[in-house]
Amino acid sequence: MTNQEVSKKNYHHGDLRTALIHAAFELIEEKGVDAFSLKAASDLVGVSVAAPYRHFGDKESLVHEVLELTKVTFSRQLIAASAEHPVGSEEAIIALGRAYLRFISERQHLGALMFGVHEFQQPHELPNYECEGDPENAYPFTHFREALIAWLSAQQLGPEYLIDLAIPLWTMVHGMAMVKISGAINALSSPELIEGQLKQATQRFLRGFIEDVQGVS
Amino acid sequence: MTNQEVSKKNYHHGDLRTALIHAAFELIEEKGVDAFSLKAASDLVGVSVAAPYRHFGDKESLVHEVLELTKVTFSRQLIAASAEHPVGSEEAIIALGRAYLRFISERQHLGALMFGVHEFQQPHELPNYECEGDPENAYPFTHFREALIAWLSAQQLGPEYLIDLAIPLWTMVHGMAMVKISGAINALSSPELIEGQLKQATQRFLRGFIEDVQGVS
DNA sequence: CATTGATGTTAGCACGATTAACATTTTGGG
DNA sequence: CCCAAAATGTTAATCGTGCTAACATCAATG
Secondary structure (H helix, E strand, O other), X not given: OOOOOOOOOOOOXXXXXXXXXXXXXXXXXXXXOOOOOHHHHHHHHOOOOOHHHHOOOOHHHHHHHHHHHHHHHHXXXXXXXXXXXOOOOHHHHHHHHHHHHHHHHHOHHHHHHHHOOOOOOOOOOOOOOOOOOOHXXXXXXXXXXXXHHHHHHHOOOOHHHHHHHHHXXXXXXXXXXXXXXXXXXXXXXXXXXXXXXXXXXXXXXXXXXXXXXXXXX | OOOOOOOOOOOOOOOXXXXXXXXXXXXXXXXXXXXXXXXXXXXXXXXXXXXXXXOOOOHHHHHHHHHHHHHHHHHHHHHHHHHOOOOOOHHHHHHHHHHHHHHHHHOHHHHHHHHOOOOOOOOOOOOOOOOOOOHHHOOHHHHHHHHHHHHHHHOOOOHHHHHHHHHHHHHHHHHHHHHHHHOOOHHHHOXXXXXXXXXXXXXHHHHHHHHHHHHHO
């Protein structure tokens, strides 16, 4: 009853809007966006097929809300994972990658929703590498960015190296995740193997990076 | 009239089957699988909506043919790209990555068809890293595999290092491509930047790899 | 030259998105 | 407290699309 929470609720259904979002979230997590129908969500919540249109302009709007919810959920896991390690440590970076892989591996359809090419795809904001306000709403890449800046700083390197470091490392992690959900390579199916690869490759990359940079400058 | 080519043709339409495949290919390349409808393909070819069912069990079968056609097209480009450089060279590997990125960047919807998560997705075969017969039908990863084995050999390293080398490198390239088509990071939108990153990261990775391996063994 | 099988076509069903018209409940002002 | 308006919901109908059934054609073969 915190005076904000009540305002939207208590109508016919109670709160059809958020009920639909959560129903849709579950359905999409279960079967994927492509298989998701407004009817299924309506049925699950117990309203008619037309009811959602009082709260969402169209199917896409609902899916968009689910996407936002997914991003927040994902971000929370990433934050939690890196928080277990010292700021600026190699471990923090690896843990971030591992959390990234796990989330997407275990919740493939949510991964596909966020990063796949589908009819509801929307251009991700975040023009360059800026971090927008709330970390929970931050684009996942932002977390890598923060961890890498901290690492660079711990290595006595300035943030000017960020891009050359972040892009290959993050695209590798992202690529592993995408390969996983697209089933592109069965060899990556084992979580142990994929996480071992992640760790080894990250270490090699970071260490090779230092040598390369130090050797030049 | 080579005795094979005529057999399938000259019926009502001539060769509706391949005409449909090519029409579908164009439509999918243009608008993506999700937006593709059998009706659109039928219209383009000039037949009724039911006609395709004489040649394909269902929509998925047609899409499957388009997928195969796409893979062959893609493979050809990869082969051509690496063929321009000495076998076993770093350049060949970079060229392969560049061709991979270009194809998928320039033909996003085909990339999404091959590697995206969609209703027609099918498990890619190729259980481990085996190379099946015809190189043109080979899974794209196979080309990387060949190039890397050659490179390893040129470095006097055996193929036992393949996996640890191929997975991170390929997933990075693949990740860059996926990021590109999902619009995940606008910063990767410029072809120059992305290709520069590819080259630099590949070089760093390969060189770091050698040092790492030589340092240990 | 007619039958047969490969192809095509039209009509129709099922489903899911979306909208229009109608019903009901909540809220707010008199 | 009562009513009108706004907010929600429902039912019915339309449209686009996959897919099937019943019917129409054409080419080839005996």
